[in-house]
Amino acid sequence: KQEVTQIPAALSVPEGENLVLNCSFTDSAIYNLQWFRQDPGKGLTSLLLIQSSQREQTSGRLNASLDKSSGRSTLYIAASQPGDSATYLCAAVGVGNEKLTFGTGTRLTIIP
Amino acid sequence: DVKVTQSSRYLVKRTGEKVFLECVQDMDHENMFWYRQDPGLGLRLIYFSYDVKMKEKGDIPEGYSVSREKKERFSLILESASTNQTSMYLCASSLGGAGGVYEQYFGPGTRLTVT
Numbered sequence: 001k002q003e004v005t006q007i008p009a010a011l012s013v014p015e016g017e018n019l020v021l022n023c024s025f026t027d028s029a030i031y032n033l034q035w036f037r038q039d040p041g042k043g044l045t046s047l048l049l050i051q052s053s054q055r056e057q058t059s060g061r062l063n064a065s066l067d068k069s070s071g072r073s074t075l076y077i078a079a080s081q082p083g084d085s086a087t088y089l090c091a092a093v094g095v096g097n098e099k100l101t102f103g104t105g106t107r108l109t110i111i112p
Numbered sequence: 113d114v115k116v117t118q119s120s121r122y123l124v125k126r127t128g129e130k131v132f133l134e135c136v137q138d139m140d141h142e143n144m145f146w147y148r149q150d151p152g153l154g155l156r157l158i159y160f161s162y163d164v165k166m167k168e169k170g171d172i173p174e175g176y177s178v179s180r181e182k183k184e185r186f187s188l189i190l191e192s193a194s195t196n197q198t199s200m201y202l203c204a205s206s207l208g209g210a211g212g213v214y215e216q217y218f219g220p221g222t223r224l225t226v227t
Contacts, residue, residue, distance in 0.1 A: 044204075100157070104152065
């Protein structure tokens with residue numbers, strides 16, 4: 001059974017710094033991995049989706065990488081801003097099903 | 113623009129009531145999903161549907177049922193609400209097809225409180 005872990009559970013960073021959020025998964029047989037953002041009391045917003053055949057995806061200041069062999073993905077945020085404060089979730093889709101297995105998220109706070 | 117809507121943002125129900133949560137998507141997606149989100153437990157899949165009138169159990173289906181009579185609408189039903197079903201409920205949709213390569217789009221969520 002796939003397990004997805006995100007450490008740390010919370011992170012505070014001064015504005016302007018670059019930062020990396022981590023995601024690890026136990027079963028490397030995945031179709032894709034998706035990163036989401038969730039603001040307090042709101043739904044999830046999709047940020048990036050990496051197919052299993054890809055190594056990374058970029059969108060603006062965000063860059064997500066995937067290393068299936070080690071069971072790890074990272075989300076890199078460049079030049080952080082207070083508006084980046086949110087909870088970031090990663091989720092993996094396993095081979096043979098279309099179900100996402102979610103991590104419990106990293107709550108990011110950008111300090112002005 | 114992608115749009116998934118949920119019928120209520122906040123809902124308060126009494127123990128034993130039958131509760132309907134509605135989700136509508138306007139993207140002609142084949143797949144629709146219901147999750148619940150609880151602190152420390154993350155998001156867990158309750159049910160999903162890959163076509164009209166088709167459904168499959170997720171990881172925690174007990175106490176819930178679903179209905180999908182039209183492609184755009186997926187309903188979650190709590191037959192007899194209990195306090196342990198107090199949670200944030202999130203609906204999502206995606207294109208269908210083998211491989212699960214499609215992005216899931218989420219609604220804003222319904223915070224259900226059962227008293």
